[in-house]
Amino acid sequence: MRILITGGDGFCGWPTALYLSRKGHDIAILDNQLRREWDRELGIESLAPIASMDERTHEWQKHAKGSFTAYSVDMRDYDALARTVAQFVPDAIVHFAEQRSAPYSMIDREHAVFTQTNNIVGTLNLLYIMKEIVPDCHLIKLGTMGEYGTPNIDIEEGYIKIAYKGREDTLPYPKQPPSMYHLSKVHDSHNIMFSCKSWNLRATDLNQGVVYGIQTDETRMHPVLVNRFDYDQIFGTALNRFCVEAAADHPLTVYGSGGQTRGFINLLDTVRCIELAAQNPAAPGEFRVFNQFTQEFSVSALATKVHQVAGDLGISAEISHLRNPRVESEKHYYHAANTKLLDLGLTPHLLTDETIREIIKLALQYKDNIQLDHIMPTVTWS
């Protein structure tokens, strides 16, 4: 297949590109490299230093099974995006190219407006380009489990069958997104649903859980291919951040009581899920939603796991409960369906002590790079 991966220079996009490339697909990555700008803006950087998009692309081209091309394009630039799609003519487009941090979106008004306009306009441009240039192409869009919030009923995969006052319908699952970023993903989902219906496009919305893990078989093939490793308050996600904190002898920073429960997924499963979605495209006109996570954990439970594994490594990682910078429930019901990707053949890499140990060891390897002052949350919701 010919697969265009937008945001292909990012934390999920890069390993996905390499994985699919190694499977023999013709791959184009497209990225405006803005994520690297934000590192400079915030004075942070990936714990494992990453090569430039050009460098890592050149290195990977030696390993690629099919063609592998990189385009430096901003998705808000319709003409440039349209030219790229017209030139590459993808069978599938995997769309990661969005601002993906909740805290970044909550820094202030400018960052909220940026996040929403950037994400919405990029996706709208892509939808119009698909309609006009590649109407049969399959859009594989990254959403987030966070779109659902924490309702007091089971979370289903995108839709819910509602029996109400003697009648019945299957409707889009109600969304209660908890940040300006999560809101942008809900907006995207509605825009894509409408476009599939109106223009007969095919789309799969992958509501992904919190991703943990850093390296994949492919990013390990050469030091220049190493993946981004975020641990700061803005871009670091819970498990990865806890592992870095353990490596740095910093307390594990649990926000509030830690009863917040979420879906999690190993990066190794992320890349496989994308492959499964691509191999099994949505039908024309279909807007399909998969919940892309494999296990549910409370934040406290994760901290306890990291505490234990760190202990085995001789590190005493205290757990510190911080005042929660977010407005969210810390005690709530959480049960979400995730069978659709399993049915397509996903065999999950479940969270093991070994996985945690590996992340801590990687963090220890780069211990000198850890900037402790970027770990504590300063961006607050209220």
Added chain:
Amino acid sequence: MRILITGGDGFCGWPTALYLSRKGHDIAILDNQLRREWDRELGIESLAPIASMDERTHEWQKHAKGSFTAYSVDMRDYDALARTVAQFVPDAIVHFAEQRSAPYSMIDREHAVFTQTNNIVGTLNLLYIMKEIVPDCHLIKLGTMGEYGTPNIDIEEGYIKIAYKGREDTLPYPKQPPSMYHLSKVHDSHNIMFSCKSWNLRATDLNQGVVYGIQTDETRMHPVLVNRFDYDQIFGTALNRFCVEAAADHPLTVYGSGGQTRGFINLLDTVRCIELAAQNPAAPGEFRVFNQFTQEFSVSALATKVHQVAGDLGISAEISHLRNPRVESEKHYYHAANTKLLDLGLTPHLLTDETIREIIKLALQYKDNIQLDHIMPTVTWS
């Protein structure tokens, strides 16, 4: 009360401003007058010529009971909007200032992107300004009944209590918006819901039905105060458009079979609903939703009514079923709740033959201005 009315130069905003002003409130209208630009862009104009914002404001100041000020401000300009709010210090903000035409949003990609960014950014700016400058102010935001689409179960007012797999929750009503414009309103609703929860703001989302009628007691007080009268394919809504078609001896243009059923409201009730919302503010942190319509009609039923009233006036108005330019169901269940505004005291002006006769007579008065070539739909969904 001190009430800021954004979009106060528009079809609903202007009569609302005059009505509330006559009731003794201190009123500021704020408008970038872009709606007048779109008339020039599309080569159309209000059937009844309208005075400039300055002229009509000066005229109204002679009749106003409280203070009455007009600000020429674009809501996407945060600084200008913030200065206005800081200067006027409103108790309530009635927010009409959005691109409000579904066909306009569907002209092409540029118009879709414009509609969504304009509407979302304006509303986000306002929310941040409320948070920072007037946190106790009550936001009264115009949404649309179109946000709900046409589900096969009853439409409730913003939320629905769902019993599911032995558990229960009251969740935001699932939305299936049928155009890029309607989508922008759904995006707004989610953004406002989040802001109320996170920042303890008060907001009422008024999901308004299709508005008919042109003049109010206030706009009739002087010719310079006359309200906008749209009848073209882009900004003209069903009933008003049918009346102009009748006046022009043009067939009544029903899209498809005409089985599409929607909620409708008389402009006289629009202004009263805004007053009721302002008099009964939402609580701090509350995101309240009212369905603002008084009757449900199918498009065919409306056309038949206009046909009959026109007949009584000696006009033979044929009904013409056009190929539907929109992607929508023409036969569907439709039953929506609308009791919340009635409970607050709304006494509806129901659709009578007299109302239709008045609109047709107004159209006849301006018959020479009717541009027939702007009536047939050229903007299509697919």
